[in-house]
Amino acid sequence: MNQDLAPSSSADALMRYYVVRAGVAAAWVAAAFTVGTANPAVGDVLLVLYPAWDALANARDAQASGGFRANPSQTLNLVVSAVTALAVLLALRGGMHAVLAVFGVWAVLAGLLQLATGVRRWRSYGAQWAMVLSGAQSALAGAFFLKQATGPATPSITTIAPYAAFGAFYFLVSAIWLAVKARQRG
Numbered sequence: 001m002n003q004d005l006a007p008s009s010s011a012d013a014l015m016r017y018y019v020v021r022a023g024v025a026a027a028w029v030a031a032a033f034t035v036g037t038a039n040p041a042v043g044d045v046l047l048v049l050y051p052a053w054d055a056l057a058n059a060r061d062a063q064a065s066g067g068f069r070a071n072p073s074q075t076l077n078l079v080v081s082a083v084t085a086l087a088v089l090l091a092l093r094g095g096m097h098a099v100l101a102v103f104g105v106w107a108v109l110a111g112l113l114q115l116a117t118g119v120r121r122w123r124s125y126g127a128q129w130a131m132v133l134s135g136a137q138s139a140l141a142g143a144f145f146l147k148q149a150t151g152p153a154t155p156s157i158t159t160i161a162p163y164a165a166f167g168a169f170y171f172l173v174s175a176i177w178l179a180v181k182a183r184q185r186g
Contacts, residue, residue: 010124011178012182014121014178015175016175017057018171018172018174018178019172021057021167022168022169024057025168025171026165026168028046028161029161029165029168031046032158032161032164036161037156037157043157048085048088049085050160051103051106052082054081054084054110055077055079055081055082055084058075058078059078062074062078073114073117073120080110080113084102084110088102088103096155096159097149098149099155100145100148100149100159100160101145101146101149101150103142103145103160103163104145104146106142107138107142108142108143110138111137111138111140111142114131114134115132117131117135118135119132125178128174129177130170130173130174130177133170134166134174137166141166145159145160
Protein backbone atom coordinates (compact mmCIF):
# COMPACT_ATOMS: atom_id res chain seq x y z
CA MET A 1 0.00 0.00 0.00
CA ASN A 2 1.40 3.45 -0.79
CA GLN A 3 1.23 6.56 1.35
CA ASP A 4 -2.02 7.65 -0.30
CA LEU A 5 -3.71 4.43 0.77
CA ALA A 6 -2.48 4.32 4.36
CA PRO A 7 -5.35 4.77 6.79
CA SER A 8 -5.34 8.32 8.08
CA SER A 9 -5.72 7.22 11.69
CA SER A 10 -2.66 4.97 11.38
CA ALA A 11 -0.58 7.76 9.87
CA ASP A 12 -1.80 10.13 12.58
CA ALA A 13 -0.90 7.62 15.29
CA LEU A 14 2.55 7.15 13.78
CA MET A 15 3.01 10.92 13.61
CA ARG A 16 2.07 11.27 17.31
CA TYR A 17 4.44 8.41 18.17
CA TYR A 18 7.28 10.19 16.39
CA VAL A 19 6.52 13.43 18.24
CA VAL A 20 6.62 11.62 21.59
CA ARG A 21 9.89 9.90 20.66
CA ALA A 22 11.38 13.27 19.67
CA GLY A 23 10.21 14.92 22.88
CA VAL A 24 11.52 12.18 25.17
CA ALA A 25 14.89 12.10 23.38
CA ALA A 26 15.18 15.89 23.59
CA ALA A 27 14.33 15.82 27.30
CA TRP A 28 16.92 13.07 27.83
CA VAL A 29 19.57 15.15 26.06
CA ALA A 30 18.74 18.19 28.19
CA ALA A 31 18.93 16.08 31.34
CA ALA A 32 22.21 14.50 30.21
CA PHE A 33 23.89 17.86 29.66
CA THR A 34 22.58 19.33 32.94
CA VAL A 35 21.89 16.99 35.86
CA GLY A 36 23.60 14.03 34.17
CA THR A 37 26.93 15.81 34.11
CA ALA A 38 26.50 17.50 37.50
CA ASN A 39 25.53 14.31 39.33
CA PRO A 40 27.23 11.09 38.16
CA ALA A 41 24.61 8.88 39.84
CA VAL A 42 21.84 10.63 37.88
CA GLY A 43 23.99 10.29 34.75
CA ASP A 44 24.24 6.55 35.35
CA VAL A 45 20.45 6.28 35.72
CA LEU A 46 19.98 8.26 32.50
CA LEU A 47 22.37 5.93 30.67
CA VAL A 48 20.28 2.92 31.71
CA LEU A 49 16.98 4.67 31.01
CA TYR A 50 17.80 5.60 27.41
CA PRO A 51 17.82 2.04 25.98
CA ALA A 52 15.07 1.02 28.42
CA TRP A 53 12.86 3.79 27.00
CA ASP A 54 13.72 2.62 23.49
CA ALA A 55 12.60 -0.91 24.41
CA LEU A 56 9.32 0.41 25.81
CA ALA A 57 8.74 2.66 22.79
CA ASN A 58 9.40 -0.19 20.35
CA ALA A 59 7.01 -2.44 22.27
CA ARG A 60 4.28 0.19 22.20
CA ASP A 61 4.83 0.94 18.53
CA ALA A 62 4.82 -2.73 17.53
CA GLN A 63 1.61 -3.34 19.48
CA ALA A 64 -0.07 -0.31 17.90
CA SER A 65 1.07 -1.36 14.43
CA GLY A 66 -0.39 -4.84 14.27
CA GLY A 67 1.41 -6.70 17.01
CA PHE A 68 4.80 -8.25 17.56
CA ARG A 69 4.51 -10.90 14.83
CA ALA A 70 3.63 -8.29 12.22
CA ASN A 71 6.63 -6.16 13.23
CA PRO A 72 9.66 -8.44 13.58
CA SER A 73 12.26 -5.65 13.32
CA GLN A 74 10.61 -3.69 16.13
CA THR A 75 10.16 -6.82 18.22
CA LEU A 76 13.84 -7.63 17.86
CA ASN A 77 14.69 -3.99 18.60
CA LEU A 78 12.64 -4.27 21.80
CA VAL A 79 14.70 -7.28 22.88
CA VAL A 80 18.02 -5.70 21.87
CA SER A 81 17.18 -2.47 23.73
CA ALA A 82 16.01 -4.28 26.88
CA VAL A 83 19.18 -6.38 26.95
CA THR A 84 21.20 -3.22 26.35
CA ALA A 85 19.64 -1.48 29.36
CA LEU A 86 20.75 -4.41 31.52
CA ALA A 87 24.17 -4.48 29.85
CA VAL A 88 24.65 -0.76 30.53
CA LEU A 89 23.76 -1.33 34.17
CA LEU A 90 26.45 -4.00 34.37
CA ALA A 91 28.96 -2.04 32.27
CA LEU A 92 28.76 0.92 34.65
CA ARG A 93 30.87 -1.14 37.05
CA GLY A 94 33.62 -1.29 34.43
CA GLY A 95 33.56 2.43 33.68
CA MET A 96 32.52 4.66 30.84
CA HIS A 97 34.70 2.93 28.23
CA ALA A 98 32.66 -0.24 28.82
CA VAL A 99 29.40 1.72 28.75
CA LEU A 100 30.35 3.38 25.47
CA ALA A 101 31.19 -0.02 23.98
CA VAL A 102 27.74 -1.31 24.97
CA PHE A 103 26.13 1.80 23.47
CA GLY A 104 28.19 1.21 20.33
CA VAL A 105 26.94 -2.32 19.83
CA TRP A 106 23.40 -1.20 20.60
CA ALA A 107 23.55 1.76 18.20
CA VAL A 108 24.68 -0.52 15.37
CA LEU A 109 21.98 -3.14 16.00
CA ALA A 110 19.18 -0.69 16.79
CA GLY A 111 20.13 1.43 13.79
CA LEU A 112 19.95 -1.51 11.39
CA LEU A 113 16.61 -2.57 12.88
CA GLN A 114 15.26 0.99 12.62
CA LEU A 115 16.44 1.10 9.02
CA ALA A 116 14.52 -2.13 8.33
CA THR A 117 11.40 -0.73 9.99
CA GLY A 118 11.66 2.51 8.01
CA VAL A 119 12.00 0.65 4.71
CA ARG A 120 9.01 -1.55 5.58
CA ARG A 121 6.90 1.42 6.59
CA TRP A 122 7.87 3.41 3.52
CA ARG A 123 5.64 1.12 1.49
CA SER A 124 2.65 1.90 3.70
CA TYR A 125 3.15 5.49 4.78
CA GLY A 126 5.83 7.03 2.62
CA ALA A 127 7.69 9.86 4.33
CA GLN A 128 10.14 7.47 6.02
CA TRP A 129 13.37 8.76 4.49
CA ALA A 130 14.37 10.40 7.80
CA MET A 131 13.88 7.13 9.70
CA VAL A 132 15.93 5.24 7.11
CA LEU A 133 18.65 7.88 7.29
CA SER A 134 18.50 7.84 11.09
CA GLY A 135 18.91 4.07 11.19
CA ALA A 136 21.93 4.22 8.89
CA GLN A 137 23.47 7.06 10.87
CA SER A 138 22.86 5.19 14.12
CA ALA A 139 24.76 2.19 12.81
CA LEU A 140 27.67 4.42 11.79
CA ALA A 141 27.62 6.23 15.14
CA GLY A 142 27.73 2.86 16.87
CA ALA A 143 30.88 1.94 14.99
CA PHE A 144 32.37 5.29 16.02
CA PHE A 145 31.40 4.64 19.67
CA LEU A 146 33.16 1.28 19.50
CA LYS A 147 36.30 2.96 18.20
CA GLN A 148 36.11 5.64 20.91
CA ALA A 149 35.58 3.00 23.59
CA THR A 150 39.09 1.69 22.94
CA GLY A 151 40.67 5.16 22.90
CA PRO A 152 42.53 6.97 25.65
CA ALA A 153 39.98 9.77 26.19
CA THR A 154 37.50 9.06 28.97
CA PRO A 155 33.96 9.19 27.58
CA SER A 156 31.02 10.60 29.51
CA ILE A 157 27.29 10.92 29.12
CA THR A 158 27.97 13.97 26.95
CA THR A 159 29.74 11.66 24.49
CA ILE A 160 26.43 9.83 23.97
CA ALA A 161 24.04 12.79 24.22
CA PRO A 162 24.61 14.09 20.65
CA TYR A 163 23.61 10.64 19.36
CA ALA A 164 20.29 11.01 21.20
CA ALA A 165 19.92 14.57 19.92
CA PHE A 166 20.18 13.38 16.33
CA GLY A 167 17.55 10.75 17.14
CA ALA A 168 15.22 13.46 18.44
CA PHE A 169 15.81 15.49 15.30
CA TYR A 170 15.05 12.57 12.97
CA PHE A 171 11.87 11.63 14.84
CA LEU A 172 10.68 15.24 14.69
CA VAL A 173 11.46 15.50 10.96
CA SER A 174 9.56 12.26 10.37
CA ALA A 175 6.54 13.57 12.27
CA ILE A 176 6.58 16.82 10.33
CA TRP A 177 6.97 14.97 7.03
CA LEU A 178 4.00 12.72 7.83
CA ALA A 179 1.96 15.81 8.71
CA VAL A 180 2.88 17.40 5.38
CA LYS A 181 1.92 14.21 3.53
CA ALA A 182 -1.41 14.08 5.41
CA ARG A 183 -2.12 17.71 4.53
CA GLN A 184 -1.34 17.01 0.87
CA ARG A 185 -3.77 14.06 0.93
CA GLY A 186 -6.42 16.07 2.80
